[in-house]
Amino acid sequence: MDSLSYSVGLMLAQNLQQQGISDLDSESLKQGLMDVIDGNDLKISLEKANSVIQEYFAKKNMAQFEENVNAENDFLTANRKKEGVVETESGLQYKVLEAGDGPVPTATDRITAHYHGTLLDGRVFDSSVNRGQPATFPVNGVIQGWQEVLQLMPVGSKYRVFIPSRLAYGERGAGDMIGPYAMLIFEIELLGIE
Incomplete structure (x- = not known):
């Protein structure tokens, strides 16, 4: 050979x-x-x-x-009926796990947050929690779903966020795990505004 x-x-x-x-x-x-x-x-x-x-x-x-679109539609339809789930005009859904009482960031702020991101099937694709290191980034520098929900969250809040693919990575997906038209689920804890 x-x-x-x-x-x-x-x-x-x-x-x-x-x-x-x-x-x-x-x-x-x-x-x-x-x-x-x-x-x-x-x-x-x-x-x-x-x-x-x-x-x-x-x-x-x-x-x-x-x-992915069928799974997303089925999930969001059932999820919007669950107690405590709020749906915004864009179709983003969230549930307040812990209510904070700090200031709410604007699009131009930089924030620090802990997050844990999963796909609909529960696979973790990214997690600052697992890394043990919160992330800092500009609000307007992340996917649309994050931009929207961060501007609703007072500092100290923890939300579970259900982001439709069109407010995430859409048809292109991201990396090896997030396929085209994949809906994302995050737990986000807003720690502070810089």
Whole structure:
């Protein structure tokens, strides 16, 4: 076995997996690689290949979109009926866990907060609480859902916040865990305003 060739194959496969491409025909993949490496005539043009790949991701994103949007709609519909849940005009929902009595930040303030962010299925994607280090940032430097709720929270408050995808990362998602059209749930404790 040629270790360089095998290593290149490993790296290509890992890259494909990271991009979410998993349902490939290995013979066609091998043929495409060999046609380029051997300088053979291509079965389809590079432009067509790009188009096929873009169409693949569009279909995959649409399937993810439908699944996430349906889950979000079902959750928010049921959640708005729960005791203590408040829904704003934008569709953001929150529940006051602890009411603070400090000042309320404005869009141009910098705040310090502890937060714990999860997806609808409960997986944690980010948590200053788990890191043991509160975060400081400008109110107008975060996702729309955060901007909105922070300007409702007096310092000392702790809210559970239910952020629809359109007020979070929308169609693009963020990082490895937050997919397209993913709704986010946060517990936010507003510690102070700088």
